[in-house]
Structures are given as C-alpha cells and as structure tokens.
Amino acid sequence: MLPILIYGTTLGFTLALIAIGLSLVFGVARIINFAHGAFFAIASYTLYLFFITLNIPLPVSMILALISTATISVVMYIISLSRVRGMELNEMIITLAFTIIVIELLRIYFGPSPLGVPSFMKGGITIAGYVVDMQRIFIVVISIATLAALAFLVKKTRIGIGMRALAQDEDAAMLIGVNREKMCIISLAISAILAGIAGVSVTPIMTASLEGAWYALLNGIAIVILGGLGSLVGSLIAAFIIGYAEIIIATYVSSHLKSIVALIFIIVILILRPSGIMGRHHEIEERV
C-alpha cells in the first residue's frame, strides 16, 4: 500500500506540472498545445546534453535545460504559431508538426534508445520501513515549490492578473490594455518551464526517451479533459487521480494497461460531465 502512495504521489506531482502548463496555455492563449510533450522531451535531452555530454555542474545544467526549453517554445510561437492565431485547427496541426520535427531531430542527434542520467542525490529516507529514494523526494519538493511559485505568479503579480483577465474574457481584457501577444508568449514560456521542470526532475527515474514526449502529452491531455479545459485547480486534482490510478493498475493488473486508464477516464468524464470535474459552466458561452 505504501509504495503505491509514494509512487502515486511522485507521479501525481509530475503529471500536475505537465498538465497545468497545458491548461494554462489553453486558458490564456486558447492554444491546444500538442507540442507540450515535446517540451518535456527537450528538457530531458538538454539536461543529458549539458550534464553528461558537456559535463556542466548539475544545478547549472538544470537551469540551462529549462532556459533552452522555454526559448524553443517562444521560437515556435514567433516563427510559426503567431501566423495562424485564431485558427484552432491550424494551431493544433502546427504544434503537432513541431512535435514531430523535434522528436525526429532528437532521434537523429541522440539516437533512438533511451539515455540514462544518474540521480541528483544519492541515498534515501526510510518512511515506515520503506526506503524512499532522494530523487522522489526531490521531485515532490521541487513540484510543491514550483506550484507555489506559479500560484503566487497567477494570483498576485501583474502578469498573472493579465493572464486571468485574458482567460476570462479575451475582448474585454484587450480593451483594458492587456497585451495579448505578450501574454500568450509568457504563458507558453511558463508552460514550457513547467513541463521542463517535470522533464528534468524525472529524467533520472524515467530516462530521457522519445516515448516520454508522447507519454507526457497523452497524460497531459487526459488530465486536462478530466479536470476541465483551462482550469488549473481541476488539472491539479485530476493529475493525482490519474497518477494514482495508473500506479494501481500497473501494480495489480498489468503495466501495459497503464495508458488505457487515461482513455477510460476521458471517455467516462465526457459521458458523465463533459466540462470536467472543475470545469466552468459553459452556459455563459452559449449566450448569444
């Protein structure tokens, strides 16, 4: 029982970081960002590049990895995405194309097989007779810190208020002087950093792999639908639901069925409550 709790919690936090970024970009910029999984993979691979290949000290490599992920996300927005803003389908196709390009380039440069990165900290803590390695503790700590920082950013700062205004009513926000393009870029960069933190911190456990990009995207989408598109709190809750469910299925049934959990959750929630567990009422949108 305890291992499930521990693995589920770490997975839940990782998934929460991934999904909240996806949800943030949807809420603020109205972009369904299929490139989100690519950000996750970019962070893992750049960490490998800086830490292992170039032998840069760990904290510096981590920051460099996050910076490169954020930069790539902004570059994607500026060179391509900004040209098709407002056309939902083209945005989705472009972000998917971008993901594919990134994955194929990573495959060319790093090769198809997963790359391992050693744990950041050795040893572990014993909780109720069970040894929890330091990496998992590190994930939990850094996730909580990141989420707290994000909450502060969204609730208290000017940028956060601008973002919330955009999320609530795009036209009204622009009328009172919120720079939409700037906010979109910032939210995309933040979401890339969130995915990057998730990618960087789980790399020692999961290795840097190309499948990781799809895994992150698949679960991110499932969580965002389950939690309600655009709802950050909903994503947080849904991340833990799916995290625990996947661990339980993987331990007691079959690890291959792990990914089907996500699909089942999506279908069930779409039948029972299409707006998600924390989704806002869509009735107002229906107003003519």
Place this chain on the structure above:
Amino acid sequence: MSKILRVENVTKRFGGIIAVKNVSFEVDEKEIVAIVGPNGAGKTTLLNIINGFVKPDEGRIYFRDRDITGLPPYKIAQLGISRTFQTPRPIHRLRTVFNIIVPLVSPRIKRTTGWFGDELVRAIDILEEVGFERDSEYLWKPAGLLPHGYLRRVELARALALRPELILLDELFSGLSSPEVRSIIPLLLKLRDRGLTLIMVEHRVKDVSEIADRVIVLHKGEKIEEGDPETVLKSERVLRVYLGGR
C-alpha cells in the same frame, strides 16, 4: 383563444448574477408580443431559455400545454419554435440558398408537410418571401459576404423555412436603417395574418409600438410592466427605468 406559450416563474442565475427573476407570461396564438428592456435586462436570456439553449434554474415553459423545459434546442425547434439571433449567424462559407436548405432537411419538414420536392426551389421561394429577388446575385454568394441588412433577412428566412408556429425574433431591427425596418414590418404583419405567433425582443418600446399587440417590459431580470404599447409607454415605472432614476 388558446395559449400557445406559457412561461411560468422562470428564474436563471449565472454565478451570482440573476439574469432572469421569476418571470411569467402567456402568449396567445396569432399574437405579436414584444419584450423590451434596457441592456442586460435578461431579454436574450429569456429567449435562450424558451429556445432551449439555457436551462432555467426554476420555473416551467409550456408550448401548447406541452412541457418543453429542459428539452434540447433541436427538439424544441422540431416542435415548431424557431428563432433568429441578435448578431446574424449565417453559415459563412455556404451559399445563401444552401443556408436555407439546412432547416429544410429537418425531420419537422417531412413530418408536417409530407413534402418531398426540390429543396432548392423551396429555399428560393422563402428567400423571395423575405425580400430577395429571385435572380439576385446574393442568393448564390457565400452568406458570409452579404451586407448586414441582407443577413437579417437570411436569418428570418432560415427561421421561416422550418415552418414554425412561433418565431422568436432577437433584436431583428438593431443595426437596420429605418427604411429597412419599415420594409420588414409589413412582412411580419403578413406572417401574423398567416397564423404565426411572434415574440420580438427589442430595446425600445417605440420600435415595436406599431406592430406589437402587447409589450412586456423587463428590467434587471424582472417583469415590471405588461400591456398594450400605449399604456406601457405611459406607465410611470417604465419611464423611470428608461429616463434614469434608481
């Protein structure tokens, strides 16, 4: 005369805002009823409730003594309530005539008329009825390219194509010049004479005083006055709402 529509104690809240508060009214057959009120009075919400886009929190709506509260919009439309939108919503990329074919495909048409003729001919007939010329180029243009005044007519044609018994007109006159308004009024009267019932939502009482049999004034979601246009215009409460105060 039997009542075609009964709205009983309807209330709707959006979050903390009460959009419609305990509104009841009845509509007779072959009547033109106008719902007027300032911005944010809940007029459009009331139409959305009748039409099924929005589910009321409380209250019931009866169409010909049949409870239609909470039915999906397409079912309500199939029963014979059609509507127009405040901002015209044509199907942009389809040609104007094809816009009218969409309601003609509805199961209601086959059920009520047993008619299997050419939809295209029928669509052109309906468009002619609302004021398009038969050989007008506009008929074959993508509807998104039409000027605003024509879009209103396309909206009306779309609503008529369903062969409704009750039409909800959401600010049909807004954005139209007064000659355009004057050209539509006889059409509405003709529809009434043909046996249709109309509920119009407008901003000002004056706009509808010519044609409305009865006026209902909404303010902040509440019904504050009901009666024929002259009495409503003289009513003190209505004057207060429109001329400020409070």
Place this chain on the structure above:
Amino acid sequence: MKSRKESNKNIRTIRKERLDRGARARSKDLYVLMSYEDIAYVILPRVLPPLILLAFPFIVRDTYWHMVFFLAGYYAVASMSWDLLGGFTGLVSFGHSLFIGFGGYFTAILNVWYGVPIWLSIPIGTLAGAAMGTLIFAPCLRTKGVYFSLVSLVAPLVMVGSILAFAEITGGEEGIYGLENPLTELQWYYIMAGLVLLTFLILRKIAYSNFGLVLQAIRDNEPSVKVSGINPVRYKVTALFISGLFASLVGSLQAHKLSFVGPSYFYLSISVGIITMSVLGGVATIIGPAIGAYILTILTEWLRWLGGLRMLLYGVILLILLNFKPEGIYRYLERTYQTFERQVVEE
C-alpha cells in the same frame, strides 16, 4: 497584330486579367461546348486521371511500383475519408489510424483465429472496426470539436500500449501473421484502384448532398443548425461512421495483402501522413487529399535514401504548408483551370 505592336510603345502598365474560360457558362455545371478543344477541356481532366490509374500496370510493369501505388491508394482512401470529417464536418482527427487499426485487427482475428473466409472477414472486419472506432469517439461529439481532436490523438497512442496487454488475442508486439492472401500483386493493385475511384464518387456524392450541406453547416455554425431543428450529434456520428468505414476497409485490405497485422497499424505516423496529404492536396475538396496522397507517397518512395526521416519530412511539409500555402494543390489547380490570363493594356 501590327497595331498592337505599335500601341505597345505607349503602354504604361500591362495588367494580367483573369477570365473565365469560354467553355464555362455562368453556373458550375453548365457548359457550352463549341469545339473539340472545349470538349477536351471539359472531359480530359475528368477522364484522364482514372484512365491513367487503370492503365498504369501496362505502362510501368515493375511490380515494385504497383506496390507503391497500392500504398498510395491506401492513403488516398484514408485521406478522402478523413476529409469528410476534417474538411466538411470540422472534426479534425489526429488519429485516423484508429479505424485502420481496428479494421485490420478485427479482420485478422476473424480470419486467423476463427477461420472466416476472406470474402466475409473483410466486410465484417470493416463494419466492426468502424463501429468500434465510432463507439470510442462518440462521447466527444456532444462537446466542442476540440475534444474530438484531443481524444483522437490520444486513442491510437493508447491502443498501441493496450494491444500488448491483450497479447493472447492480438499477438502482442509480433501481431498476427498468416492471413489468407489468395490474390496476386496486380489484382491487389486493381482492387485498390477501383476502391479509390469508388470512394471518391461516394464521398463526393455524400459531401455535396443535403447531408453534406448539414455537415458543413455544423462545421461553420453549430447553434444555427440546432435552432434549425436538426440534431447535430446524430449527423456527426453518422459522418464519423461513414468516414470510419472507408478507413477501416483499407486497414482490412492491407491486413489481407500483407498477411499481417501489428501495432504499427495504429501508429501516429499513419495519422500524420493522412493529415499531411490532406493539407497538401487541399482540405474540404475530397479529391484534393487523394492527389496529396499520390504525390506524397511517390515522393517518399523516391526519397527512400532518407531512411527513417519520413516523419521529419511530413512535419516540415505541414509546417511550411500551413504557414505559407494552406489552400492546397487542388484549389490551386482548380483556379488555374477555371481561369486563363490575358494581357490587358492600360494607357
């Protein structure tokens, strides 16, 4: 001629003016044919492509190219069926391979495990595959189109993983081998060529019927369709099923032709290929995606030396197309076909 040359001296600007072809009278379907040229102009573009498709095995006798064209046909049918959803209904599917995979697996299970003969396993497998895919996607049709796109991306990815969990039925990673394959390569070529033509005719008929009109209306403006007394969900589910039938059918044919099904049937690369081909050929035209499929399949075969870079190629093509030329090849061809330019002299 002479006077024109003289006047050329005074020209300030030469403007290119686009004109309607003489053979084309005002309406789209009405032609005035005055000469053999006019007749050829009208008939050749309609007759030549199917003739080339049917005569191809006699022009190129290399079996390798027959196989390439079979693959192109496979993608053409799948992309055309994708277009009915993505182009006409506004339901952009990022996982059309779900139908292909279900079609293939059901056929294989019927044929290999239960010994159902090929002439029954294909139709039953196709129907079952389309029904299964529709069942998975149907819950997302009640909500906005975005949900459909999201789920369509997720579902095939999930299937690839779950196949391994049911290894005793699906054969796991290795897939199922040994499907009945009684036909020669040339026969398969003709089956696929016929299917491409048939799919085109059927889907075009559907897309431009009243049913297709309602689908387009749903794409552009769903509330308007609702107040017109039409149940949009019903139309969307029907469109999904029809589209799924064709995709499922090619999966089923492919399974018999290769005598094999495996997780690769669900791969994202197939779905991405379908989207790339549709965008390249022109969305919402039905024939466009087929053109895109033939061009892109032949191109990728040509660029075989690129090896595993097919996906990269798709990605780059998509990115370039959407940024610079989203109308697609077919619409470009259509415009040039309908107009020709003459030089107009302005003083």
